[in-house]
Amino acid sequence: MFLTNLLLKKAKSKLIMVQMESAVTGHTFNKIRERLADKLEILRFDPHIQRISLYREKKKIRSM
Template sequence: MFLTNILLKKAKAKKIMVVMESIVSGYTFNVIRPRLADKLEFIAYDPYIRMQSVFREKKKLRSIH
């Protein structure tokens, strides 16, 4: 085993996939955002209520390299 493999750390991903959830109906979908950005919150179409609704970031799913 080479010493350089031990000393070098694995690089972190620049983007992550998160779950967005509607605060009205609970409808969810996935979005990719930069790792260093703030948590997402935006208005989008909710098919359950057939209107615009506020979506908030619920949790992180995985890293995207």
């Protein structure tokens, strides 16, 4: 392995984009969070039922 490959190694980003899913209807949206933070659970307005519902982190989409 060449020394330049070691020196030019890409650093990990501090942020990641995750997909949030409603526990009630399955409605999804994307949110950005820190890589080292715990998985997100938030209350947010759900347009399908016109009420506030719980959203949980479903999966990681990409690094930012």
